[in-house]
Amino acid sequence: MTALLEISGLCKAYPGxxxxxxxxxxxxxxxxxxxxxxxxxxxxxxxxxxxxxxxxDHGTMRLRGAPYAPAEPRAARAAGVAMVxxxxxxxxxxxxxxxxxxxxEDPPKPxxxxxxxxxxxxxxxxxxxxxxLVGDLSAGERQRVEIIRCLLQDPKLLIMDEPTSVLTPxxxxxxxxxxxxxxxxxTAILYISHKLEEIxxxxxxxxxxxxxxxxxxxxxxxxxxxxxxELMVGKSLAQPARAAQAPGAVLLxxxxxxxxxxxxxxxxxxxxxxxxxxGEILGIGGVAGxxxxxxxxxxxxxxxxxxxxxxxxxxxxGALGPHARRxxxxxxxxxxRLGHAAAPDMSLTENALLTARIRRxxxxxxxxxxxRTREFAQEIITRFDVRTPGTEVVARALSGGNxxxxxxxxxxxxAPSVLVxxxxxxxxxxxxxxxxxxxxxxxxxxxxxxIVISQDLDELLEIADRFCALNEGRMSSARDARAxxxxxxxxxxxxxxxxxxxxx
Amino acid sequence: MIVxxxxxxxxxxxxxxxxxxxxxxxxxxxKAGVLNLGVEGMMIMGxxxxxxxxxxxxxxxxxxxxxxxxxxxxxMLFAVLTQLLMANQVASGLAxxxxxxxxxxxIGVGYGGRDLPAVYRPFxxxxxxxxxxxxxxxxxxxxxxxxxxxxxxxxLVLTRTRIGLVLRAVGENxxxxxxxxxxxxxxxxxxxxxxxxxxxxxxxxxSVVRVQNWLEGMTAGAGWIALALVVxxxxxxxxxxxxxxxFGGIAALxxxxxxxxxxxxxxxxxxxxxLITIIxxxxxxxDRSRAALNAPAxxxxxxxxxx
Numbered sequence: 038m039t040a041l042l043e044i045s046g047l048c049k050a051y052p053g054x055x056x057x058x059x060x061x062x063x064x065x066x067x068x069x070x071x072x073x074x075x076x077x078x079x080x081x082x083x084x085x086x087x088x089x090x091x092x093x094d095h096g097t098m099r100l101r102g103a104p105y106a107p108a109e110p111r112a113a114r115a116a117g118v119a120m121v122x123x124x125x126x127x128x129x130x131x132x133x134x135x136x137x138x139x140x141x142e143d144p145p146k147p148x149x150x151x152x153x154x155x156x157x158x159x160x161x162x163x164x165x166x167x168x169x170l171v172g173d174l175s176a177g178e179r180q181r182v183e184i185i186r187c188l189l190q191d192p193k194l195l196i197m198d199e200p201t202s203v204l205t206p207x208x209x210x211x212x213x214x215x216x217x218x219x220x221x222x223x224t225a226i227l228y229i230s231h232k233l234e235e236i237x238x239x240x241x242x243x244x245x246x247x248x249x250x251x252x253x254x255x256x257x258x259x260x261x262x263x264x265x266x267e268l269m270v271g272k273s274l275a276q277p278a279r280a281a282q283a284p285g286a287v288l289l290x291x292x293x294x295x296x297x298x299x300x301x302x303x304x305x306x307x308x309x310x311x312x313x314x315x316g317e318i319l320g321i322g323g324v325a326g327x328x329x330x331x332x333x334x335x336x337x338x339x340x341x342x343x344x345x346x347x348x349x350x351x352x353x354x355g356a357l358g359p360h361a362r363r364x365x366x367x368x369x370x371x372x373x374r375l376g377h378a379a380a381p382d383m384s385l386t387e388n389a390l391l392t393a394r395i396r397r398x399x400x401x402x403x404x405x406x407x408x409r410t411r412e413f414a415q416e417i418i419t420r421f422d423v424r425t426p427g428t429e430v431v432a433r434a435l436s437g438g439n440x441x442x443x444x445x446x447x448x449x450x451x452a453p454s455v456l457v458x459x460x461x462x463x464x465x466x467x468x469x470x471x472x473x474x475x476x477x478x479x480x481x482x483x484x485x486x487x488i489v490i491s492q493d494l495d496e497l498l499e500i501a502d503r504f505c506a507l508n509e510g511r512m513s514s515a516r517d518a519r520a521x522x523x524x525x526x527x528x529x530x531x532x533x534x535x536x537x538x539x540x541x
Numbered sequence: 542m543i544v545x546x547x548x549x550x551x552x553x554x555x556x557x558x559x560x561x562x563x564x565x566x567x568x569x570x571x572k573a574g575v576l577n578l579g580v581e582g583m584m585i586m587g588x589x590x591x592x593x594x595x596x597x598x599x600x601x602x603x604x605x606x607x608x609x610x611x612x613x614x615x616x617m618l619f620a621v622l623t624q625l626l627m628a629n630q631v632a633s634g635l636a637x638x639x640x641x642x643x644x645x646x647x648i649g650v651g652y653g654g655r656d657l658p659a660v661y662r663p664f665x666x667x668x669x670x671x672x673x674x675x676x677x678x679x680x681x682x683x684x685x686x687x688x689x690x691x692x693x694x695x696x697l698v699l700t701r702t703r704i705g706l707v708l709r710a711v712g713e714n715x716x717x718x719x720x721x722x723x724x725x726x727x728x729x730x731x732x733x734x735x736x737x738x739x740x741x742x743x744x745x746x747x748s749v750v751r752v753q754n755w756l757e758g759m760t761a762g763a764g765w766i767a768l769a770l771v772v773x774x775x776x777x778x779x780x781x782x783x784x785x786x787x788f789g790g791i792a793a794l795x796x797x798x799x800x801x802x803x804x805x806x807x808x809x810x811x812x813x814x815x816l817i818t819i820i821x822x823x824x825x826x827x828d829r830s831r832a833a834l835n836a837p838a839x840x841x842x843x844x845x846x847x848x
Contacts, residue, residue: 090720110722126717129708130838139710140721144703 039065041225042087042118042194047081047096056082059096060251062244064194069216069226071236071257072406073269074246075466077424080229080465083246084196087227088120089113101193105197115144119187120196121180129172133182136171140186142501157188161215175326177208184215195219196227199464201235213239231269231466233262247271270468284502285315288486288511289336289367290348296331296340304328306335309512311505313455318477320501321490321517323530328510329459329490330372336457336488338362349455364395366454370444372490374437378444381433385425389414389447396449396451413450421446422472438465438481445473449480456480459490474500494526506530544797549790550677555751557789558688559584559743559760563767564774564781565688565695566739571771572699573732574839578634579619580763582641583612583740584747589645591745592755593652601660605684605745612741613734615641620733623843624726630841642758652755658749660684682750684742689782691739696778708732712837716843725844740764766815773822775835780825788818810812 049057057079064070074080085091087098089107098105100116107113110120127136134151138144145153151167158165163181171179171234180200187195197216201209216226217238225450230236237257245253245268253268290312298305306328310406313319323329334340335347344353349365355388371377379388390399390410399410411421414428421442425435432440445461461477478500481487490507491497497504497518504518507530513529563580570577578584590611595604619637622628663686664679671679699705708728711718715725747763748755766788774780792814799810 089722110720114722118708122720126714126720128713128717130713130835131706131710135706135710138703139706139718 039256040064041068041101042097042105042227043099044087045097045099047083047086048094049079049086049091049097049249050094055249057086057093058249060246060249061096064225064227064250065242066193066225067220067223068242069220069228069240071243072227072244072246073231073233073265075231075468076436077248078246078269079249080246081198082249084120084198084227084229087113087194088196090119101114107295111142114140114190114192116190117193118196119190119192119194120198121183121187121200122198124444127171127179127182130170131173132168132170133165133168133433133489136182137167137186141189154175154185155188157185161185161218162211163215177204177211180204180208188219192224194225194227196229199231200228200529201230201232209235216259228451233257233467236265237262237420245269245539266467269466275355282316282482285484286350286431287312288315288350289313291335291487292348294335294342294346296335296342298331304331304510306331308447309507309510311512311515313488315454315484315486316481317502318481318487318500319515320497320503320504321488321507321512322494322497322526323490323492323507325372325460325492329507331510332507333369333371333457333459334491336367337371338367360395363392363451366396366452368392368396368448368451368453368456370448370456370458372459374440374444375433379432379440382431384429384431385418385423385435385443386411386414386428388443389417389428393447393451417443417446418452420450421476422469437463438469441465442469442473445476449476453480453485455486455488457488457490460492461489462491462493462496470496495524498526504529514527544794544801547673547676549793549797551680552793552796553786553790554677554681555789556792557630557785558685559747559751560763560767560770560788561782561785562688562743562746563740563764564770564785565692566736566743567767568771568774568776568778568781569695569699569708569739570732570736571840572712572776572837573708573729574715574837574842574844575623575729575733576630576634576841577616577637577733577736578631578768579615579637579641579764580736580740580767581760582638582645583615583737583761584641584744584760584764584767585645585758586610586641587617587741587743588739588745588748588759589652589755590616592655592657594748595657595745596652596655596726599658601658601682601749602751604658608686608741608745608749610741612744613737615644616733616737616740619737620730624730624733627843627845630843638764643665646652646757649755649757653757654754655754657749660834666774678840684746684750690744690780692782699778709837712839715839715842719844729844740767743767750763766818769819770822773819773825775825776837777835780822784822786816787821791795791817807837 043063045061047057047060056127057158060083068230070341072080082091089110089112105116105118135149137154138150144150154167163185165181165185171182199415200212204212220226228240240257243255243257247269255265291310294306294309296306303328335342338357339359341358342355344356346355349367354362354365375381392406393413394400397413399406411428417423423439425439447457448456461473477487489497489501501518502513504521505515506513508530563584567580587608591604591608594607595601615637619633622633623630660682663683668679669675699709707723711723711725711728719725744760747759752759770781770784774784795810795813799807
């Protein structure tokens, strides 16, 4: 049997970095093939070459035995290669049908297209209304638009770049069901991810890249996740470690917080109350969109409340803004890195200044001390292994994982007494995620109170001392994370609040 | 009665046409995600080129073509600066207006008061005498009807055709359009040239048909009104047409009120078309969430090809 796609000796160098160095592998028809690697391992460059967005320097590709060298995405699509992007390539102000038409070579008439969209979405269990505006859709629905756009081309090879990073667990289930059905029909899938468990359940084969080179192949179901992680990173992964310690006094307490939704897409918070002690990590679980962003805004001071609603070591801080809270040691790292946690078009030095000015004393009499600020930015880069050419690079230019390390590092190095992080390892590769988790544990060990808001339950169980769930703006009571079973967590996430209270 | 409604309607359509032409061109440019603030400069270039060429060639149609070419030439300069050299669009657009005003004044030296060929009016003379609708509907020069057809054409192309869809997509998310394999820069340059040609045609209409003379600075802010129309019309061709007529109507009305010496300061009457057009359009577009959705998301943003 000839391989569907055969890649041999692909090389691509950018100024200063070799993105791909002599990469070869083959994908069989109907195979779900994983492409594994850390951030910056060259996965994206490789698939961009397959999709015709980037031209390789050397090397050849063969599609169904014939030479294949797409000059542009159009040629790749014509040859039967389709791609779903990591950052959705959708147009928010256009309808679903218009978005799909844009990705097709010769789209049928709008009415016929709408009918075909409905047919395909039915066939693959991906319900979608062709006439809705993409701007009104959820992340999962947007991904369906991309997938259906690809499926209408009847592709032989479907490339998916980190498709599950923005999906809820239920949406991941639906996606996997669709992908298995596609594979059973003979479509090959090239699946890029660094979520090892997902790859073990979904993929038939895996190629592992490290620093642009292929370092191994494996059958994911036959090896352990730890084995794949070691191949990816090149060393064995240290499990975050912590020493048990008795928590100290209550540092931060929320006392009956009510907050109406600020926008039509927002969630209102209802009677949220919890406290976190010095030296403790409180994990807040829940599917995104259940009030996480609102809670973070309240904790950071972007939304102020009545003074007594939030207390820091007994003192009311509810009415204080972000600067005043930073001064008192309450720091936050929001989920959205570009635009919320960091200013995209400003350099890392400037971004370091933005939140650390007060606590690190980076200005004097209104003048910025750029030398010290640069030093601080460099310190973050060194301590948190941020991969960047230097401190003067704009935040936008960093990969998601690297920027996340920078953002978290910036807050941790300010020695907070309370740190709130939202989705700390979202889109971050395994070794970087482990490093971030370890840093959070160390911070708590040093006597800080840490609040981790995350969708990743494994992460919360790994590092949190106590766990509570946020569901539709309501918070369950916090419970000892080590004593919880997965079923209990499921119930808490589902909003069974009474159970927690009975047990506690 | 101090104002005759029929002659007012006729004047309204004539006054509105240059603004309408410039605005419909700018609408296409902005839909492609480009903010060209040089409309005023392109209009005045069109006015002077149209006048000079119409005078020498003895043909209004050739003059109009020259006006379009003049506007498009200036737009090409903007396209090179912003699309190829990645210059800031706001600064380039403002510079284009200043440059256009200066260059037009230079080209037009000595042409003020020269004679012009007659313009073509498509409907037979006898039709003009039909009561009420004769003058309002049939008495205009061909370019007035062309401008109206252009509004319909732009609306059809933007909403019904693939070219229009691709153009909107480029204005909505240039990175995604690029990832799908569309030529963002090429599409934008084409849109900018179209916008320049429309503005130039509007300018040529002003000098060759409406004023029938060349005066330095004769566009008098019509280009800026065209820019404002596009924004407040929420990038919709039909609303641009209404806005242009509103502007033209008040401009024509206030001239008559001035002639009738009503008890309102002349300066206020002079300013009234600008003031009232803006106020009405602000009220129309006050539904903020909807206006935001209509605005091309990439408006004024520079597109870099990467990776």
